[in-house]
Amino acid sequence: MPTPTELGLPAAPAFANRVDDDVAVGLYRSMLRMRRFEKRAYDLFLQNLVKGTSHLSLGQEAIAAAFGEAMRDDDWTFATYRGHAHTLARGVAMAPVMAELLGRSTGLLSGKGGSMHLTSAEHHMMGSYAIVGAHLTVANGAAWSAQLRGTGQVAVCFFGDGTTNIGAFHEALNLAATWRLPVVFVCENNLWMEYTPIGSVTAVPRPAADRAGGYGLDPVLVDGNDVLAMYDAACRALARARSGAGPTLVEAVTYRHGGHSRADPAKYREDTEVRPWIARDPVDLYRAHLAGDGVSESALKEVDDEVAGELDAATEAAKAAPAPDLGLVERDVWADGGASWRN
């Protein structure tokens, strides 16, 4: 496995891009919400309060936060089963997301989707999709709709490095480029395709960036742990899409701190590989950067406390909420709210 240095990344994120103060703090708040939320979610797994599986973005928060901050309110998000961060990034409250993970009636999806299918249409978070690659094609459809109606909206689609080897990825890239769709594809390259190094199963070293040329697109490679670099890349890609120039394929190089899913302790990774990435932590280093850049400790502490407060309240509310009404099993197959298939 290449080290960050071998991948051309600095030992610590550069944080070289300048942004407005409110954006700077907003990015921190957004990342911290993801980080704290997912750590709590993991604790709740260990207590067996969260059933089923779950895929955490710990270590990858800068990507979701940067796009969440850069996107217009009516731009659409399409995420994968690793979608907690992308849901929170659109401003969805922690409480319904936590309740969904716990399978409670107050869940974001009333308990019908769970961790892998988080969706909040009112926030234009158009779903978390758990079949690798499929949602790239769906994001195209939303972008096509924006193009047809002239709304200026952009669809942003996040996926992992493993997705670059499935057919739907290539179908979607070709169609998006051919139709010049206002869509941004964001590959979160965390170097591991589930339990396998992406480099060992991919014909090119940069799984997304090296494929861009095949669709007439420029390669865009970003330090995915540098939230300011990501924010800059997001703004450029969104502006390009809105201008009518077509899609962008962004490869954000990052690393997941934990395993692929709840079931995976990630023992296949050597400590020597993991350590430099933990040292590149996108949240802690960014907080230190803000402090060094003149944001007061009290202002940062205020964000910390605010996030902790939201998280504790969300956790307690989810624990206290009842299980969903069993009648929901046969609700909402159809738009009339029901599940009937005969008269």
Add this chain to the structure above:
Amino acid sequence: MAQLTYRDAVARGIAQELERDERVVFLGEDVGSAGGVFKSTTGLFDRFGPRRVRDTPISEQAILGAAMGAAMTGMRPIAEIMFSDFLAVCWDIVANEIAKTRYMSGGQLTLPLVIRTANGGGLRFGAQHSQAVENWAMAVPGLKVVAPSTPRDVVGLLAAAVRDPDPVVFFEAKGLYPVKGEVPDGEIVDTLGTAEIRRQGGDCTIVALAAMVPRAIEAAGTLAGLGIEATVIDVRSLVPLDTRTILASTAATGRLFTVEENPRLCGWGAEVASIAAEEVWSELTGPIVRITTPHVPLPSADALEDHARPSAALIAETVRKSLGGARA
């Protein structure tokens, strides 16, 4: 009233909806300037332009994904999958994405879209371009499934499918494309989930779908010559399923036959038979009989393909023997 082929009715049906609603768009392989490989969409590109009638690459997943994303953001797409066999190429988008997203999202997302596809045999295309796969779609919760047998129903049921708020898979019987029928002038809008009684008779009920409907009607004519009067029901819509019409007729005649082009196992007739057995058992005077394509991939040679698909002669003979047996 015009005489239209089933093929021309497809173009008329799509045009009716494109004309009516700006949100309706149509996409697929060769559907635009080429007018479709079956010439069933001729003229739409010239009339509505490339913005609304869109040619795509050979990318079935991208086609249906585009339809899905457009549908969930306010459009009413009609997507063509050239041959229903190709649904296997994009079955993830159909069965995992389109069918489940409304339910998984707790009802937040709505997917008003239509997947049109040319289904079934009769053109000697062999096993990868001739399957009848309506039962695949019927097996997936979250999909409505429609299969018209007449040019009039092509227009009316397509309109109903486009206007329906849920995803509809619309199976066109490719063997019927050249068949003519009367189509009334003006707007035609049908209702999903309604079967049509094509012929009334007191001795038995024959339930058929799409390309099997004209064969069932022909068989009923043969049977009438033998003194057996059959009711023929055109199912038209598998989901929702008009069990009321089927069960009422079955209860009245006491005998139920299904005629299915799909291969034997888990064909739609099995579901109909099970419902009838549960709900009108006491009215039945003999066994429920399914007439299907055998459980084989469809062969290519005309003699073999004709032998494999249920013919009017096979239907008539099966019914005659079965009723004779019941009366003996």
